[in-house]
Every structure is written in structure tokens, then in C-alpha cells.
Amino acid sequence: MTPVGSTLLGVPELPEVETVRTQLAPAVEGRTVEALEVRDPLWCSPAAPAELAAAVNGRRVERLARRGKYLIWTLREEVHLVMHLRMTGNLLLVDADEDSDERSYLRVRVRLDDGRRVLFVDPRRFGTGIVLLGDAALADYLAARLGIEPLTPEFSVDALRALAKGRRTPIKAFLLDQRRIAGVGNIYADEALFRARIHPFRETGTLKPRQLAALRDAVVESLALGIDSRGATIDDFRDIDGARGSFQDAFLVHRREGEPCPVCGRTIRKLRAAGRGTYVCERCQPRPRAARRAAPSGTSSKVA
DNA sequence: AGGTCGGCCTGGCAGC
DNA sequence: TGCTGCCAGGCCGACC
Known part of the structure; x- marks a missing residue:
């Protein structure tokens, strides 16, 4: 198993989300999402898990990005899957034989076309996910919530x-x-x-x-x-x-x-x-x- | 309208 | 020992 990110200590903030992004990007960019399985409907509420799956399944991942503490999967045709780890969320990259429904606190499973899976594990269930259709919708969503990105020249x-x-x-x-x-x-x-x-x-x-x-x-x-x-x-x-x-x-x-x-x-x-x-x-x-x-x-x- | 506060959620632990 | 209840906190929505 390749663990990506940890919440053993402290809450995932910008550095931890950035670490997750860095570790995960090579594994998911260029891959196709075969199936997005949201096992805990609270994760994407009020949207239904099936809605997210319908929007995402079968699309290739073009880029994994970060903005603030949000992790953004940008898929083909401007489909954006936006995740937030909140307090205790954690992402794991595992092979098929390491994956099981019995895993504790498993909220979401992303099955990739190479057989590997990205697991969203979250004991406290604060973590969230949303699908946004179109670059403008993503921009609006982020602009309403986030200010200056501190590790850019904009933060003068x-x-x-x-x-x-x-x-x-x-x-x-x-x-x-x-x-x-x-x-x-x-x-x-x-x-x-x-x-x-x-x-x-x-x-x-x-x-x-x-x-x-x-x-x-x-x-x-x-x-x-x-x-x-x-x-x-x-x-x-x-x-x-x-x-x-x-x-x-x-x-x-x-x-x-x-x-x-x-x-x-x-x-x-x-x-x-x-x-x-x-x-x-x-x-x-x-x-x-x-x-x-x-x-x-x-x-x-x-x-x- | 900007600022404050409670709710969400559950593992862990202090205190009885 | 075992139970209760409080604490942790990012974000959102209700409220002032």
C-alpha cells in the first residue's frame, strides 16, 4: 500500500493537502476513472452519489490541483471533482488486492482504469465532495470561498x-x-x-x-x-x-x-x-x- | 454587512 | 470499572 497523506496528527491544512496532491498526481493524471463509489451519501450531500458517478465515470483525469485546502480533480470536458478533507479526511492509494469494503471509515472509492484505487477514509465524516460542471462553475465555487493563495506572488x-x-x-x-x-x-x-x-x-x-x-x-x-x-x-x-x-x-x-x-x-x-x-x-x-x-x-x- | 456562534461528526479521554 | 459528557476544529448557515 502506498499511503498518501495522514491525519494521525493534526488537521490537514494547506501543506498536507499539497503533499497529498504531489503524491497522488502521478498516479491519477492521465488515468480514467472507471467508477466513483460514494459509500457515504453524507460526503456529497445534498447531491446523490449516483449523480457524481454519472458525471465522473469514464472520464480521463487531466490534472490534480490544489486551491487552499481543496483538492481538485479536473477531468475531461471541464468536469471537476472537488474534495475537502476537513478534519480527519485521508486519501490512500491502494492496489485492488489491498482494497476491501471492510476497511474502517471508508467513505469513497475511486477506481482507476489501471486497477488501482484512491480511497477517501474519514472517521469523523466531515470530509466532502462535489462535482462542478464547467470551468466557470469551478471558478465561482472557489472564488466564493477562497482568497489569496499564500504561496504565490499574489500574496504580497x-x-x-x-x-x-x-x-x-x-x-x-x-x-x-x-x-x-x-x-x-x-x-x-x-x-x-x-x-x-x-x-x-x-x-x-x-x-x-x-x-x-x-x-x-x-x-x-x-x-x-x-x-x-x-x-x-x-x-x-x-x-x-x-x-x-x-x-x-x-x-x-x-x-x-x-x-x-x-x-x-x-x-x-x-x-x-x-x-x-x-x-x-x-x-x-x-x-x-x-x-x-x-x-x-x-x-x-x-x-x- | 461584517463579525460571532452553534451545528455537523465521532474518537478519545477526563471525571465522576 | 464503566459510563457520561465534553473536547477537538474547518466550514457553513443563522443570527445580530
Whole structure:
């Protein structure tokens, strides 16, 4: 079996989806989808599994692309199968003799014309799929949901400044809003804010140009590091312990509550921002004055 | 209209 | 020990 992607640790964000795309593309591009079997109707609701199959079956895969956290199968004649892994979705590439209906959490099976299968496995059933007919329909779908792609030249300091201007929302919520910047999730938001030395409660519109520049660089660096790290661990994915160590070591503050800050040694705290568990060094990332009176802590009661 | 919040979903685990 | 119930969070839709 060739495992592609993992959700053993953390939620698939841009780097993980990109890793999946990189690994999967050579196996599916140029192949024909013999059968799309959606075994869990929730996956494509409100559309019916048969509708998706009718649109997709028998078509050749021209390209596997990524936009934000979406994985896009572009088939012949502008048929687009758009997948989202959400929280616990995972894609596996397997041979026929490794495939079975008994596999736990199997939601979708894509049978290719070479006998191999791509399996969408998802314990929590948050993952989704939709078929969009026509390039315009795809463009509309993505444009309604996603903003700037952060690993492109379009993600400039000027662009970030324009997005941030006048916004009163906390910067963490801003980073998680896919309609502004596409692909940043909870992990990389924490990592980028730490690198840029910005507190997650900081009001977005009050950030100085220098801070916005630092944040832009930090987002790009964090995502790029995530892609590198993912690539490094994908090969020994079957070795759970090996994958785990390498993956977590890359993160500076995320999920490191109670540990010393890697820069200054102050204990990393867990807060709640934008409804998410949020990790911060409040010496490196000083809490903004306006937020100091707000609830000082989230789910954690123990603060060293 | 921009911002906030609950619902979706289930494995894992804290707490009784 | 075994059960209950809460937590995790990306995205969407309801609400203010």
C-alpha cells in the first residue's frame, strides 16, 4: 500500500493537502476513472452519489490541483471533482488486492482504469465532495470561498495590507478566514503569529506595516516548512512513532502548552481565539492593551 | 454587512 | 470499572 497523506496528527491544512496532491498526481493524471463509489451519501450531500458517478465515470483525469485546502480533480470536458478533507479526511492509494469494503471509515472509492484505487477514509465524516460542471462553475465555487493563495506572488505585503486595512477582527480570526487567505488553519496560524511576534488577539487593522510584512513572511515560511516536513515524514508513515516525532518537532508553539518558549523560555500558554485552541508565548507576543482585560485564558486553568 | 456562534461528526479521554 | 459528557476544529448557515 502506498499511503498518501495522514491525519494521525493534526488537521490537514494547506501543506498536507499539497503533499497529498504531489503524491497522488502521478498516479491519477492521465488515468480514467472507471467508477466513483460514494459509500457515504453524507460526503456529497445534498447531491446523490449516483449523480457524481454519472458525471465522473469514464472520464480521463487531466490534472490534480490544489486551491487552499481543496483538492481538485479536473477531468475531461471541464468536469471537476472537488474534495475537502476537513478534519480527519485521508486519501490512500491502494492496489485492488489491498482494497476491501471492510476497511474502517471508508467513505469513497475511486477506481482507476489501471486497477488501482484512491480511497477517501474519514472517521469523523466531515470530509466532502462535489462535482462542478464547467470551468466557470469551478471558478465561482472557489472564488466564493477562497482568497489569496499564500504561496504565490499574489500574496504580497501590499495585498496583505489591503486585506487588513480597517479590520477590527482579531488577527487569528483573520488568518483563519479562508476568504482572505486560503489554506491557513489553526496550526499554521499559531506558528505564523509566533514567528511574526504578534499576539492572536491583536486587532488586524492596527498592525504596523512592518508587522504585516513580518506576518506575510511568517505565513509563507510556516507553510513551506510544513510542506517540507510533511514530505520528510510521508515515507515512513507506516511507522507511526517516526512520523509523529518529525511532524511535531517542526512546530514552535502549537500544542506545546506548558513547555518553554523556544526563543525566550517563557511558558507557552493555551488561549482561546476565534473559538480555537490557540498557543502563544506572551513575552514574545505581547498581549494588546485592549485585550488585556478580556478573559485571560481559554481551556487551561493551569498557567505556570 | 461584517463579525460571532452553534451545528455537523465521532474518537478519545477526563471525571465522576 | 464503566459510563457520561465534553473536547477537538474547518466550514457553513443563522443570527445580530
